[in-house]
Amino acid sequence: METLEETSPSQTADYTVKADHLSKTFGSFEAVRDVTLEIEPGAIYGFIGPNGAGKTTTMRMLATLLEPSDGEAWVCGLSINDHHQENLAALRACIGYMPDFIGIYDKMTCREYLEFFAAAYFIEPKRRAGLINDLLELVDLSAKKESYIEGLSRGMTQRLALARTLIHDPKLLLLDEPASGLDPRARVELRELLKELSRMGKTIIISSHILTELTEMCSHVGIIERGTLLASGKVSDILGKLNQHMRIVKLRIRPIKAEKVEVLRGILLNGPGVKAVRPLDSQPLTDWEVQVEGNEAELNQLLRYFVEKNVPLFGFAEQPTNLEEIFLQVTKGYVS
Amino acid sequence: MAGNVLPQPKAGTRLGKLPRLIGGAWQSLRHNPIIIKELRHRMRSWHGLVDLATFSILLSGFGLIMYNTYQNSNRIYSYRSYIYNVYTSNAQTPRSQELGSNYFVAIVVAQLFLACMLAPSFSAPTIAGEKERQTYDIMLVTLLRPRDIVVGKLFSSLAYLMLVTIAGVPIASVAFLMGGLGPDQLIAGVVVILVTGLSLGAIGIYWSSAMNRSVTANRNAFINILLLYFVGPLLIVYALNVAFQPTPISFQFSTYAENNLKDAMMWVSSVNPMYAIVDTNEILKNRPGSNVLFFGNTPKEFLFTPVTRFLFISSGIIFIYLWQAVSHIRPLRPEAQRMAKTSKPAKTTTSTEAKTTEPLG
Ligand SMILES: Nc1ncnc2c1ncn2[C@@H]1O[C@H](COP(=O)(O)OP(=O)(O)OP(=O)(O)O)[C@@H](O)[C@H]1O
Ligand SMILES: [Mg+2]
Numbered sequence: 001m002e003t004l005e006e007t008s009p010s011q012t013a014d015y016t017v018k019a020d021h022l023s024k025t026f027g028s029f030e031a032v033r034d035v036t037l038e039i040e041p042g043a044i045y046g047f048i049g050p051n052g053a054g055k056t057t058t059m060r061m062l063a064t065l066l067e068p069s070d071g072e073a074w075v076c077g078l079s080i081n082d083h084h085q086e087n088l089a090a091l092r093a094c095i096g097y098m099p100d101f102i103g104i105y106d107k108m109t110c111r112e113y114l115e116f117f118a119a120a121y122f123i124e125p126k127r128r129a130g131l132i133n134d135l136l137e138l139v140d141l142s143a144k145k146e147s148y149i150e151g152l153s154r155g156m157t158q159r160l161a162l163a164r165t166l167i168h169d170p171k172l173l174l175l176d177e178p179a180s181g182l183d184p185r186a187r188v189e190l191r192e193l194l195k196e197l198s199r200m201g202k203t204i205i206i207s208s209h210i211l212t213e214l215t216e217m218c219s220h221v222g223i224i225e226r227g228t229l230l231a232s233g234k235v236s237d238i239l240g241k242l243n244q245h246m247r248i249v250k251l252r253i254r255p256i257k258a259e260k261v262e263v264l265r266g267i268l269l270n271g272p273g274v275k276a277v278r279p280l281d282s283q284p285l286t287d288w289e290v291q292v293e294g295n296e297a298e299l300n301q302l303l304r305y306f307v308e309k310n311v312p313l314f315g316f317a318e319q320p321t322n323l324e325e326i327f328l329q330v331t332k333g334y335v336s
Numbered sequence: 337m338a339g340n341v342l343p344q345p346k347a348g349t350r351l352g353k354l355p356r357l358i359g360g361a362w363q364s365l366r367h368n369p370i371i372i373k374e375l376r377h378r379m380r381s382w383h384g385l386v387d388l389a390t391f392s393i394l395l396s397g398f399g400l401i402m403y404n405t406y407q408n409s410n411r412i413y414s415y416r417s418y419i420y421n422v423y424t425s426n427a428q429t430p431r432s433q434e435l436g437s438n439y440f441v442a443i444v445v446a447q448l449f450l451a452c453m454l455a456p457s458f459s460a461p462t463i464a465g466e467k468e469r470q471t472y473d474i475m476l477v478t479l480l481r482p483r484d485i486v487v488g489k490l491f492s493s494l495a496y497l498m499l500v501t502i503a504g505v506p507i508a509s510v511a512f513l514m515g516g517l518g519p520d521q522l523i524a525g526v527v528v529i530l531v532t533g534l535s536l537g538a539i540g541i542y543w544s545s546a547m548n549r550s551v552t553a554n555r556n557a558f559i560n561i562l563l564l565y566f567v568g569p570l571l572i573v574y575a576l577n578v579a580f581q582p583t584p585i586s587f588q589f590s591t592y593a594e595n596n597l598k599d600a601m602m603w604v605s606s607v608n609p610m611y612a613i614v615d616t617n618e619i620l621k622n623r624p625g626s627n628v629l630f631f632g633n634t635p636k637e638f639l640f641t642p643v644t645r646f647l648f649i650s651s652g653i654i655f656i657y658l659w660q661a662v663s664h665i666r667p668l669r670p671e672a673q674r675m676a677k678t679s680k681p682a683k684t685t686t687s688t689e690a691k692t693t694e695p696l697g
Contacts, residue, residue: 060473063477065473065476065477083666085481089479095477099473103471103472108377116372119372120369120475120478120480121479168479
C-alpha cells in the first residue's frame with residue numbers, strides 16, 4: 001500500500017477493489033448484473049455462488065480480460081475501464097490472476113515457467129533467480145524446480161500456478177476456484193498458504209461453489225446467484241444480519257410415544273417466534289430443529305415456554321451459523 | 337518494465353537516430369520473453385535439426401540434378417542460343433551465364449515454395465495454441481503488450497525458416513561458379529525469401545489471433561495465402577487481359593496504353609514472390625543496364641523490377657496483417673478504446689482524479 005500512496009498521494013485507495021454496478025451481458029444474456037462491492041486491503045474475500053452464477057465473469061472483468069457492458073470498477077484505485085497502455089500496465093502490475101483452468105506449457109520446467117512470467121512482468125534479470133527460489137520455497141515446490149510441469153500432480157500444478165500469480169508481487173490476488181480438483185489434504189495446505197499470503201498483506205478474492213472450503217479462511221464473503229450479488233461484506237456482519245432474522249435451534253427431547261408426536265409438534269410450533277419445526281430423525285424421535293425469528297431475549301423466552309409446557313427437554317442449542325447456512329438463507333431471500 | 341522499452345531517440349541528426357532505433361528494436365527482440373520461451377521449446381525437440389539436415393540434403397540433390405541437366409543440354413543450348421541471339425538482338429548474355437542464373441532462380445523458387453509451406457504452418461498455431469492450452473489469458477494479463485506478443489510469436493515461428501534460408505545460401509551460391517549471377521541478385525534472393533516468410537508468417541499470426549483453434553487458424557491461413565498470392569493475381573491478370581485486349585475494332589491500341597496495362601499486370605503479379613524472382617531474372621538477362629531494383633525500356637527510363645514491387649506490396653501486407661493481429665489480441669473492444677481515446681485528452685489530469693477519487697472518497 002505504501003508504494004501506491006507514494007506514486008499517487010491524491011488517491012485515497014481505501015478499498016483494494018471497488019465495483020459500482022458492474023454488469024456484463026453476452027448477447028441478451030445478463031451474466032453479471034449490477035454488482036456493487038467493496039473489498040478492504042488485506043481481506044480474504046470468498047466469492048460464492050453456484051455454477052453459472054457469474055463468478056468467473058466478474059473476476060475476468062476485474063482482471064482486465066473482459067470489458068464490462070456497464071458499470072465501473074477500480075482496483076487499487078485504477079479504473080478497469082481506462083484502456084490506456086499505462087493504466088492497463090499499472091492495473092496488471094497490481095493484479096495476480098489465476099484462472100479456473102490452469103494451462104501449462106509442455107516441455108518446460110517449473111523454473112523456466114516462472115522465468116518466462118518473470119520476464120513477461122519485466123522483472124530485472126538479476127533478481128529473477130532469487131525470486132523464483134523464494135516463490136518455489138513458499139509453495140513448497142523447491143524439490144521440483146527442474147522437473148517438467150506436465151509431470152507434476154494436480155496439487156503441485158495448482159501451487160506452481162499460485163507461485164506464478166505472485167511473481168510480480170501483486171496487491172490483489174484473483175483466484176478462480178483454486179481448490180477445485182484438490183484432495184482434502186491439499187486443500188488444507190492451500191488454505192494455510194492463502195492465510196500466509198493474507199498475513200503478508202495481500203488482498204485475496206477466491207471463488208468457489210464449495211462453501212466449507214471457504215468457511216475457515218474468509219474474512220469477507222460475497223454471494224452471487226444468477227448474476228446478482230445477494231450479499232457482500234464481513235462474514236461476522238452478514239452472520240449478525242442473518243441472526244436478526246433467523247436462528248436455528250436444535251432440541252433434544254426424551255423419546256415420547258408415537259401418538260404424542262403431533263401434540264408435541266403443536267406445542268413447539270406455538271412457541272414465541274417459532275416459524276418452522278422439523279424432526280431430524282425417526283424412531284425413537286429425539287432430535288428436532290426449530291427455526292426461530294428474533295434475538296437472544298426471544299430465545300430465552302422460548303426456552304422458558306418449553307419448560308412451562310413440560311416439554312421433556314434435555315438439549316437446547318443454537319446452531320452455529322456457518323457459510324453454508326448463510327448461503328442457503330441468502331439464496332432463499334432472507335438477507336438482501 | 338525498463339528492460340523492454342525502446343531507448344528514446346534524442347532529438348538529433350537523422351543518421352544518429354537510425355542505428356539507435358535498430359539497436360533498440362534488436363534489444364527488444366532479444367529480450368522478448370516469448371521468443372526466448374518458444375525457441376527454447378523448439379530446441380528441445382530434435383526433429384527440428386533432423387528436418388533441417390533433410391532439407392539441406394534434398395536441396396543440394398535438387399541443385400545437382402539441375403546442374404547436370406543444364407550441363408548436358410548446354411551443347412544444344414549453345415547452338416540454339418546462337419540462333420536465338422540473332423533474332424533477339426541481345427547477344428550480351430552468354431549461355432553459360434544463363435545457366436548460373438537459372439540454377440539460382442530454381443533454388444530460390446524451391447526455397448520460396450518451402451517458405452509457403454513452413455511459415456504459415458509454424459505461425460498459425462502459435463496464438464490459437466495458447467488459447468487451446470488455456471494459457472492465453474495468463475499471457476494477456478502480464479505486462480506484455482499485444483505487439484510484444486505478436487512480434488514475439490512471429491519471429492519465434494520464423495526462426496526455423498530463417499535457419500533453412502541461411503542453410504540454402506551456400507547451395508545457391510554455387511551459381512557464382514557458373515557465372516551470370518551478381519551478388520545483388522543473391523542478396524535480393526535471400527531478402528525475397530525472408531520477406532515472403534515474414535508476410536506469410538504475418539498472415540498466419542493474424543489468423544492465429546482471430547481463431548480459437550489452431551486447426552482452423554492453419555486452414556484459414558492457407559486459404560488466405562492461396563487466394564492472395566496465387567488465385568487472386570491470376571484472376572486479375574486474366575481479367576485485365578480479357579478486358580483490354582486490342583480487338584480488330586480498336587486496333588489503334590496505343591503503345592502508351594499497352595505499357596500501362598503491362599505495368600498494372602506486373603504490379604498485380606508481383607504479389608507472388610516466385611513470379612517476382614523469375615521475371616526479374618528474365619529482365620536482368622534481357623535488358624542490359626538494369627539491376628535487381630530498377631530496369632528500363634529505354635536507357636533513360638527507371639521502372640521498378642518485380643522484386644522491388646514485391647517488396648513494396650509485402651510491406652503493406654505485413655503491416656496490415658500484423659496491425660489487425662495486434663488489435664485482435666487486445667481483450668477489450670475497439671469501441672471502448674475509441675471512447676477512452678476521445679475522452680482522455682480532452683480533460684487530462686482532472687478526469688483521472690475525478691474518476692478514481694469520487695467513488696472511493
Ligand atoms: N463468453 C461467453 N459467452 C456467452 N455466455 C457466457 C460467456 N461466458 C460466460 N457466459 C455465461 O455467463 C454465465 C456466468 O458464467 P461464469 O463462468 O461467470 O459462471 P461461474 O460463476 O464462474 O460458474 P462456475 O462455478 O461454473 O465456474 C453462464 O451462464 C455462462 O453460460
Ligand atoms: Mg467459474
